[in-house]
Amino acid sequence: MGNFNRAQSHVRSAVSTILKERPPEVWELYHEHSKLRRGDREFLIRIGGFFGNPSLQALTGRVFKVYATAPKVRLDGIADDESHLERLIRSRRSAQAWSQTAVPLPAVARLLKGASGITGVGTSTSISQFFRAAPSGGALYPIETYAALFRVDGAMEGLYHYDARENVLEQLDRESGLRARLAGATAYPGVVGRSAFLIMLTAIFERTTLKYGDRGYRFALLEAGHIAQNVCLMAEELGLGALCVGGFYDREVEALVGIDGIDESVIYMVAVGYKAGTGE
Ligand SMILES: Cc1cc2nc3c(=O)[nH]c(=O)nc-3n(C[C@H](O)[C@H](O)[C@H](O)COP(=O)(O)O)c2cc1C
Numbered sequence: 001m002g003n004f005n006r007a008q009s010h011v012r013s014a015v016s017t018i019l020k021e022r023p024p025e026v027w028e029l030y031h032e033h034s035k036l037r038r039g040d041r042e043f044l045i046r047i048g049g050f051f052g053n054p055s056l057q058a059l060t061g062r063v064f065k066v067y068a069t070a071p072k073v074r075l076d077g078i079a080d081d082e083s084h085l086e087r088l089i090r091s092r093r094s095a096q097a098w099s100q101t102a103v104p105l106p107a108v109a110r111l112l113k114g115a116s117g118i119t120g121v122g123t124s125t126s127i128s129q130f131f132r133a134a135p136s137g138g139a140l141y142p143i144e145t146y147a148a149l150f151r152v153d154g155a156m157e158g159l160y161h162y163d164a165r166e167n168v169l170e171q172l173d174r175e176s177g178l179r180a181r182l183a184g185a186t187a188y189p190g191v192v193g194r195s196a197f198l199i200m201l202t203a204i205f206e207r208t209t210l211k212y213g214d215r216g217y218r219f220a221l222l223e224a225g226h227i228a229q230n231v232c233l234m235a236e237e238l239g240l241g242a243l244c245v246g247g248f249y250d251r252e253v254e255a256l257v258g259i260d261g262i263d264e265s266v267i268y269m270v271a272v273g274y275k276a277g278t279g280e
Pocket of ligand 1 (some may be wrong): 092093094095222243244245246247249
């Protein structure tokens with residue numbers, strides 16, 4: 001808990017420093033404003049209003065835009081057989097509960113490489129340019145990938161950073177209780193805490209805002225989405241399940257990961273493991 005408090009106060013002092021040094025950019029203000037805080041009344045009232053309103057709830061899974069009077073081109077039944085990728089896309093469903101079977105390290109390795117690994121080297125300039133599994137605006141790759149391994153056969157429980165260039169996991173923290181602390185920093189501690197490992201995607205915004213300004217902030221979010229989708233499809237390919245998680249308390253996760261929440265901030269999480277009833 002000591003480390004957690006120290007990191008929290010580091011985050012707070014970093015926030016005040018940056019705000020004093022120069023006026024914040026629009027994207028910085030937005031990002032800060034969109035962070036989820038424990039007990040955020042406004043957010044809880046909004047969510048409560050949604051669940052308390054049957055007609056709003058009836059929208060779940062039923063929101064389609066339709067041009068009712070437009071001429072239509074029928075698409076059903078005209079395509080060739082389903083490909084392997086199409087089958088993966090069709091069968092992907094978020095995991096809701098996990099089996100307690102450990103995931104083998106080679107599966108984690110394949111998932112990470114398929115999510116955000118190096119897939120090619122560019123030779124158009126005198127300097128090597130590394131290209132990765134997910135597209136990136138200007139090939140600036142603002143997203144960093146971390147993995148908290150809870151139940152992985154062949155690797156110690158702990159917090160790791162994925163170094164895409166070397167294709168290695170760098171162990172950052174092996175303190176006991178990491179799983180409970182990370183799961184506790186989400187709004188779904190039961191689900192996240194029982195997964196086999198947790199992918200956390202962070203953004204180093206400056207890599208892209210330096211070139212694209214506010215639009216670079218948008219690119220960073222989009223790119224985290226590309227990588228998360230790769231994680232989901234790789235999980236499906238490997239017989240695993242995945243659950244994307246947007247419900248986490250940003251500053252608490254940032255403190256646990258050891259990032260300041262300003263230069264580098266957490267964007268997204270994906271919990272992974274064998275789905276309940278599989279992998280035994
Ligand atoms: C941006 C985003 C954030 C999400 N956050 C959460 C979350 O915090 N908790 C959760 O249980 N599911 C979360 N989900 C999963 C959705 O609930 C799920 O994708 C949706 O119900 C559709 O079901 P499917 O993924 O099985 O197709 C999130 C999905 C997305 C795309």
